[in-house]
Amino acid sequence: MTTTQHNQNGTNAGAATTVQLDQVRKVYGKGDNEVVALGGVTIGFRQGTFTAVMGPSGSGKSTLLHCAAGLDTPTSGSVTLAGQKIEGLSEAKLTILRRDRIGFIFQSFNLLPALTVYQNVTLPLQLAGRKPNKAEVNRIIQQVGLAERKNHRPGQLSGGQQQRVAIARALVTRPAVIFADEPTGALDTRTARDVLTLLGNSVRATGQTIVMVTHDPVAASHADSVVFLADGQLAGELHNPTPESVAERMTQLGNFVAARRNNVAVGSN
Known part of the structure; x- marks a missing residue:
C-alpha cells in the first residue's frame, strides 16, 4: 500500500497543517460489487498553499475531496480539519463545521438567480445568523473584480463573473480551507486563467488554503503543487508545476496503475 505525506516547499514549510487525512479508506458496495x-x-495540506489534485477518471480524487470536506464519511481512517477531528461528529456539528470552516467552489456556480451579487456573497453569513460587515464584504467583492456589478443578478453576468461571485462567497466566511471541484470546467480558456490567477492571489494575499480537483494540466499549473491519484492511491506529487510537466506525469499514471495491479495479482497467487 502506498501512502505519502504532502510536504510543501518554500516559506510555507513551517506552516500549520489545515487539513490532514490519515490512512483514509473509502469503500463503496459489498462483496463482488465492492469498489475501493x-x-x-x-x-496533509498546509496553511497558505494552493494544491491541485489530479488523476484519471475513477482515481478517487473527488472522493478524496468529499472525505476531506466532511461531505462523505470514510470507511476507516481519520480526517482532521483545523485541528478538529471530523469522525464522530453529529450531522448538525458537521454542518456547522462546513459552514464556518470550509468554502466550496464548484463547476456549476450554484448562485441563487433572484439574489444580487452582494446578496449571494453574504448568503453563508445570513444562514449562520451572522451580520455581514459591509466594508469587508465590499472589499472581497472588489477583490474579485465585481465592485461595479454588486447589485446585478446572476443572469446579468458572464460565466466567469458568476464564478467570481462563487469565489467571493467562499471567501467571505474566512474559512480554514476552500475546496474547489473543477472550478474552471465550464469556462473558456481566458476566463479560466483569470479565475485561477484570482485563486492564487487569494492564497498569497490572505494565507488561504485551497485544494482544487481538476483534470486540466493548464489549470493545475496555477497551483503551488500537484498531487496525483491513481486507483485510489497517491501516485506522487509535483512542485512548481508547468502544463507540460503535469501532462507528462499524467501519462505515467497508467504505468503506475498497471504495476500496482500486477503486484496485487502476483501477491494473490
Whole structure:
C-alpha cells in the first residue's frame, strides 16, 4: 500500500497543517460489487498553499475531496480539519463545521438567480445568523473584480463573473480551507486563467488554503503543487508545476496503475 505525506516547499514549510487525512479508506458496495475508491491515503495540506489534485477518471480524487470536506464519511481512517477531528461528529456539528470552516467552489456556480451579487456573497453569513460587515464584504467583492456589478443578478453576468461571485462567497466566511471541484470546467480558456490567477492571489494575499480537483494540466499549473491519484492511491506529487510537466506525469499514471495491479495479482497467487 502506498501512502505519502504532502510536504510543501518554500516559506510555507513551517506552516500549520489545515487539513490532514490519515490512512483514509473509502469503500463503496459489498462483496463482488465492492469498489475501493480510496485505499488508505495519508496526506496533509498546509496553511497558505494552493494544491491541485489530479488523476484519471475513477482515481478517487473527488472522493478524496468529499472525505476531506466532511461531505462523505470514510470507511476507516481519520480526517482532521483545523485541528478538529471530523469522525464522530453529529450531522448538525458537521454542518456547522462546513459552514464556518470550509468554502466550496464548484463547476456549476450554484448562485441563487433572484439574489444580487452582494446578496449571494453574504448568503453563508445570513444562514449562520451572522451580520455581514459591509466594508469587508465590499472589499472581497472588489477583490474579485465585481465592485461595479454588486447589485446585478446572476443572469446579468458572464460565466466567469458568476464564478467570481462563487469565489467571493467562499471567501467571505474566512474559512480554514476552500475546496474547489473543477472550478474552471465550464469556462473558456481566458476566463479560466483569470479565475485561477484570482485563486492564487487569494492564497498569497490572505494565507488561504485551497485544494482544487481538476483534470486540466493548464489549470493545475496555477497551483503551488500537484498531487496525483491513481486507483485510489497517491501516485506522487509535483512542485512548481508547468502544463507540460503535469501532462507528462499524467501519462505515467497508467504505468503506475498497471504495476500496482500486477503486484496485487502476483501477491494473490
